[in-house]
Amino acid sequence: MVISSNALSYIHTIERYLALLAAGDVRAIVSLFSPQGMVHSPFLGVKPAGEFFEQLKAATRRSVLEDAEVFVSGAGSRRASVCFTYQWELADGSQVSFRCVDIFDFDEDGLIASMTIIYDTAPIRAEVGDKYRRAEMT
DSSP: OBOOTTHHHHHHHHHHHHHHHHHTOHHHHHHTEEEEEEEEETTTEEEEHHHHHHHHHHTEEEEEEEEEEEEEOSBSOSEEEEEEEEEEEETTSOEEEEEEEEEEEEOTTSOEEEEEEEOOHHHHHHHHOOHHHHHHHO
16 A cells, blocks of 8 residues: 555645535635646536536535545545535525535645545435526526
8 A cells, every 4th residue: 555645735635625615615615726627526517616616605505514534545646535424505495414425636736636526416306406507597
C-alpha cells in the first residue's frame, strides 16, 4: 500500500469542503476546485463546479452533514473520498436524509479536478421529486 504524500492536504480540503457545503458558501467551495473542475451528479449529470453548486444552493434551504468519514487512496493516487449523511432541507421546505459518498480527484496543485457524487437516487426521487428543475424555473 502506498499513500500519497499529499494525503493530509486532501483530508484538509475535504473537511473544508464539508464545512463550506453546510454553510452554503458557493464562492468558497468553488475556490477549492481547479478552474476546469467538474462535478458528476446522479441528479444533474456532469457540470462545471460553479454551475453545479449554484444550482444546489438555489434548491436548498439548509444542509446538515453528519457522520463524515474521509478515506484516502491506498494506491498512491491523487484521490480521496468522504462518506456522510446528508440532511437536506429543500427550498420548498421538504426534507430528505440519505447516505452518500463524494469521490474527489485532485490535480497536481492539490485543487479538486473532479468530484463524483454517489448515492441511491430512487428513494430521493420518490420522496421529493426533481426539486432542482423546480428551483431553476423560479
